[in-house]
Each structure stands twice: as structure tokens, then as C-alpha cells.
Amino acid sequence: MDWGRVRFFLSEVWRNFTRNAAMQITAIGTVAVTVALLGGFLFVRDALGRVGDEMLHQIQISVFLADGTSASAAQAIGAQIGHDPRVLSAQYVPKAAGLHEMRDRLRGQIDTALLTNNPLPDAYRVRLVRPEDVHVVAGAISKIPGVANVTYAQDAVTRALRVGEVLARIGLVVLAVLVIVAAIIISNTIRLTVYARRREIAIMQLVGATNTYIRMPFVCEGLLAGLLGSLLALAVLALAERQLLPKLIAALPFVPLHGAVPNGATLALELLATGAAVGVVGSWISVGRYLRT
């Protein structure tokens, strides 16, 4: 290892980084804002997804058995439903329990004493592993002999699924736009620093430095700006998590937010990596353009 060479390289990077302080601050600020937005956006998307999931997971299929199904037949049907790997649970609700529930639900609205004979069949209440499977599973169950009727909140499921999909798609677009904007701003900023150092680059080319060598300090600068920017953003996000999130949870009791950002460490690493990548790609492109001309 030739430490003199390493020291020269690092001192060049540092010299340029500090000499173009104003531009570097611009680049760092851009990355910070982008990454903070990105982080906030990911959190919101995660929270919305959680709300949707919660809604979906409350969805259940009611399976009504044909009148007069024997207890053993009912048990067999239950076993058959439970056998499907897509089914999370199948809870047996005999007609008596069904009536009891119904009375509870309707109390105060109608005179439940009027319900003298029980109109309800025996039933199963089925929950699913993945709510998306509801149509298929309901269809399959309805074909089981002895099953009279299958109902579930069809519209609600379809809509919830569609909203989830749309959210995911919008999310991807917003993410992509944010990252591209950041890369463009960084590459422009770095282009300014490249321009400020055009004499030095010209001399390097004149004395026979390779393009890779010329590019390297700029890419390192980009990396440094990206990392510093995303660290700044992470600090802001951590502060928001500590100060803002509890208030948000208090204000929105029906939204199932958690006390902390889930997978905080992973998310932080991802954001850091994004910032670094944006810095490297942005500087790589802007120096490349300059070297080719």
C-alpha cells in the first residue's frame, strides 16, 4: 500500500469538497430534502397500507349451511373448508348462537322478542390468510355440497384491493420522480464544481491522467454529498418520529399507527443507500459529459 498515493487522493477530494463549499451545501441540502420527503412518504404509504390491510383482514366469508344439515355433516364441511391452505380460520356458528348474536346486534332497533322461531341456518365464519383470495375461496366453498349460501362484502373487498393497488402505483411514480429530481439537481451541482475545476481537469488530461482517475474524486464528492445529505434527512426524520408521531397517534385514534416507525433501522439504511447512490450516479453522469467533450 502506497500511503502517499492514498493521502494525495484523499487530500484532493477534501480540498475540492471544502473549496466548493457553497455548491456542496446545495447538493447536500437537495439530497437531505429529497431523502426526508422519501422517508416521510414511505412512512405514510406504510401507514395507509396498514389501514387497508386492517380493513381487509376484518373481511370474512359467511357460509350458510343447508337447512337440516346434521352435526356430523356440518363438521365435515368445516373440515373441508379448513383444509384449504388459503383459509386462516373457520369458526362454526350454530343457529342458536347466530340468533343470539343477531339479537345482540339488533337490540334497541326492533323488538327482538318477535324473533320467536329461529330463521337462521347453521353457519361458518371464514377468515382468510390473504384477503385478495376472497373471490376464489368463496367460489370454491359455495360448490361444497351442503353449503346453501356464501356471502361476503364483495364491493368493499374489491374497492379496498383497488385502492391498495392504486396507492402502490402512485407511490412508485412519486418515488421515481423524487429520486430522478435529486439525481438531476446533484448532477447539475457537480457540473458546476466540474466547471470550476476545468483548468485542473484540462491539465490532468494533458499530462495523461485516465478518465477514470479524473472522474474518481468527483464521484467520491458525490458519494460524500449523498451520504451527508441523507444523514441530515435521517436526523430530521428521527426527530419527527420522536416529536410528531405521538401527537399524530393521539389525533388519529382510528388509524392503526405504531409508536415507532416499523423496521426503522432497515429504512434508515435504505435511505442512506439511496442518498449515496443518487450522489454517485449524479456525479458520474455530469463528469462523464464533461470528459467526452
Added chain:
Amino acid sequence: MTYPNGTRALDDVDLEIAKASFVFLVGHSGTGKSSLLRLIYRETLPTRGQVEVDGIRVDRLRRSRVPQLRRNLGVVFQDFKLLQDKTVWENVAFALQVTGARTRDVMRQVPRVLDLVGLPHKSRMFPTELSGGEQQRTAIARALVNNPKILLCDEPTGNLDPSNTTEIMELLLRINLKGTTVVVATHNQAVVDRMRRRVVRLEDGRVVADEERGFYFGDRMRAADGLG
């Protein structure tokens, strides 16, 4: 050789420069002296024709091989092209450092060339603290630190007073005597006439005169003297 804007900079130039020789390229500004030098260190490519340097076809050189060519060429300019925020030592060492030289070689080569150009005592000074002649000597040291076989000088004394000009020319001669091919583009008549080296005269991109031990206005002077 034609530039993208349509200017024909060089036309039908057929020139051979011998190893270890000293050649002046003379002519008015804009007659193609700089273009000719740029072809040699592949700053530009010929529209047509061939450029060969030390057995290498420069006009066909792959882009990735250009740095290798440049390490075997030293180039010096009228405006010195020194980095203002680096000392003399750092400016000279820069040429080695950015081509990946080992620190050991930097420590050995930089003092050698600073000695050669006569600036060892100014190695810690910045270009702004130096005279024009000293700045040009620094630039020459930088051009030589890679031990090139060829030294190209584009108006090296254009910004210098007569005494500094003489010093620089003597330095270039000394470098030439050590075996380096030296090509000097200049329109300094006094220098050319005093040194009596090979003179290649360009006019409108064409070679109009080429003489060993020539004068700046070689042909015309003789024509005027009735010797032509």
C-alpha cells in the same frame, strides 16, 4: 485538417521531425502552428491524413490509449497553465500523482526536474509569487517530470520579457541536448534568428519553408539579398 466550424487549419502538410532534434514552427497567429502541435498530442484529430508519433498512429489511437501517449509527451503553453493553489513542487508532482506514480518516484523525479529547470529553491512558492520566467520553468518541469521523449512548446515565451525569453530558450536547448525532441511554435523572430535551428514556416496552414539552421524569414531574406 479542418475544424468543425469549417476553418481549414492545416492543408497538405507533410512533415517529419527527427528524434532528438530541435524544430521551430514559425508563422503569423492563425497559420496552424498550434493546430499542428494539437495533432501531435491528440487534442484534435486530422480530417484526413496520418499523424505518427514514435511509431504510433495517433490519428487511429483508441481513446483509452490517449493518456499513455500524453505521458510520453510534454506540452508547454504561453499561459503556463499552472494551478494557482498549488506550490511549485505540488504543480510538478501533480503530473506524476494523477498518472498513478508511486510516491517513491515522485520524491525522486520532482527534485530532479526542479534542479534541471533551476528552481529547487522556489519549490514551496505559489505561482503568483513567481516571475513569468519562473512560472514557465515550473511548467517545463511539469512537462518533463514523466521523462517524455518529446517536448512540445506552444509560444512558450509569448508572455515573457527578452531576458526571460533567453533563459527559457537556453533551458529548452539544454533539454534538447539531453536527447529530448523539442518542437517550439513561436513568432519571436529574434529568438529564431539567434538560435539557427531547423525552421518550419507555416502560412495559411501550408508549409512554405523548411530549412535546417534557418532564419525566421529565411526565404525572403535571401530573396531580398539576392541569394535565393
